[in-house]
Amino acid sequence: MSAGSAQADQHQRMRGIRFPGKYLQGPDAINQLGCVCKEFGARAFCVLDHGIADMLRPIIYSAFDGHCEFSLVSHNGDCTWAEIGNLAHQAKEFRCDCIVGLGGGKALDAAKAVADQLVSPCVVVPTIAASDAPCSALAIIYNEDGSLDRAHHLARNPDVVIADTTLIAAAPARFLAAGIADGLATSIEANACRTSGADNTFGVLGISLAYEIADLCEKVLFEFGEQAIAECEESLPGIAIERVTEANILLSGLGFESCGVAAAHGIQDGLCELYETHSSLHGEKVAIGILAELKLQNASDQQFQRYEEFMGKLGLPTRLSHIGILDAKKEFLEKVATRACKKGDIIHNEPMSVTPEMVVGVLKQLA
Ligand SMILES: [Zn+2]
Structure with a gap:
């Protein structure tokens, strides 16, 4: 089904959102x-x-x-x-x-x-x-x-x-930065699912409020992310820590669960296959997943750089070597891509079809 016909069909489908009490x-x-x-x-x-x-x-x-x-x-x-x-x-x-x-x-x-x-x-x-x-x-x-x-x-x-x-x-600022990367993936993946008409984590489409929450999450993180890391390094909670905590835990949580996940998390799951990445946090692997997802989506250079520069300022990984993959051998990348592209897996929530060869190709660009 094309992205256009998927969208046209969406108004007839069940939608939902879920929350903590x-x-x-x-x-x-x-x-x-x-x-x-x-x-x-x-x-x-x-x-x-x-x-x-x-x-x-x-x-x-x-x-x-x-x-x-x-x-x-x-x-x-x-x-x-x-x-x-x-x-x-x-x-x-x-x-x-x-x-x-x-x-x-x-x-x-x-x-x-x-x-x-x-x-x-x-x-x-x-x-x-x-x-x-x-x-x-x-x-x-x-x-x-x-x-x-x-x-x-x-x-x-x-x-x-x-x-x-x-x-x-x-807690160490590294944790907060990893949570910011996990939160940055939310809106990108939500929009991928919205375009393709993919189900969320509980098997329906996200309700419109869920996408608003995902977009708000991204806005807050770009606005307060750097200041929050600075506050965390001083162990002094201020307005930025408050806003970023809300974004990392609540907004991103509601967003990913109710809108769905896609390539950024699919690639993080693939990266987990490599022993070399095991000392990196979930969000640090998601950071690489985000950049790979943007490449898969043919994002403009300007959009790619916006994320790459921001994540770099927060001390997040932007290259495979930053998550322990010092030698991006072909067989390593193929192992990641095979796991990420498993039949029925979340990477296929993207609006375009994704093959292991495409994943290897974008990961090579992040070596
Ligand atoms: Zn995550």
């Missing part, structure tokens, strides 16, 4: 945790990212004080079915009224998957703004050997998301 953001917002959990009952089961457990434990004790009982379990860093089953068993034993996830992506995803299994309310507290995953009804599940199993679709988005900008500003 409540989103709270601000300096020291984590102090609301006890109050928020009390609304669901007297007992909260908390899954705490082991990387920041020592730093967060006293803050959590004080946030729950006088509000509800809680059990605090340090998360081992994996989001596997075995770990989810183990946490769900402990949460059940504790007879909890809600599940809380605190930390980075894997701890939050584990908490979301446990809440889904137990059909329990879920509260997530992202302590970095490195990706747009926290608000979504998806959990990325890994195999025991560390390879990707699947993006697991959950019945509900989190009931409450609490973004504490004091914690986010205190």
